[in-house]
Amino acid sequence: MSADQPVAFVVDDEPAMLDIVTFALETQGFETESFRSAEAAWAALGRSRPELVVLDVMLPGASGITLCQRIKAKWDVPVMLVTAKGDVSDRIAGLEAEADDYIAKPFHPRELALRAQRLVRRTESARQVPTIVGGLELDPASHDVIVDSERVPLTVNEFKLLSALMSRPNVPLDFAQLLLLGWGESDRIGEREMIKAAIYRMRHKLEAAAPGSSAVIESVRGTGYLLRART
DSSP: OOTTSOEEEEEOSOHHHHHHHHHHHHHTTOEEEEESSHHHHHHHHTTOOOSEEEEESOOSSSOHHHHHHHHHHHOOOOEEEEEOTTOHHHHHHHHHTTOSEEEESSOOHHHHHHHHHHHHHHHHHHTTSOOEETTEEEETTTTEEEETTEEEEOOHHHHHHHHHHHHSTTSOEEHHHHHHHHHSOSOOTTHHHHHHHHHHHHHHHHHHHSTTOSEEEEEETTTEEEEEEOO
């Protein structure tokens, strides 16, 4: 395998599904490693970090949601969840667990592979250059924000939302725009709840770190949010 190939961990307890996902990813240039349980994948993550984890929600032992939460609490690794068709609760739980994308069964293998490619490219691009607006500086390498010289750790979703807001300072952004700028999508089940919860947590972190900061997140009634960046 070429050293330039991105590595994807595929986690599913169904051999047929493992074969389908593995084949789809490898045809698009991924190198893959397969696991039948969350525990086996977690052990492998302790030894090396892939560019992507494709993770089934329903697993024996620890669930895919639990594994996603553990990954996101420790590493900046993008996670794509594979959910049952029409199971809205799984998708909402996945968003709350900081999953970067999801795809519902049954799916076309090429769609999964193309979404995986886009997710890896988007993640790598976001890591490259810090963003500075007002008193805020994003550090993509650590997923921290530096606010008035104070370093504040953010979750993956908080980081993506703040990145979206900082890309359009002083401009109101609705929920669809925030999703498009942060995740490259404009439609996700549970999007409003996920965004509201992340904004609520992030506001408290920023205010605790630097009261009276020159940049604040404001609610815009009937629209969404904006980052008020004062000079």
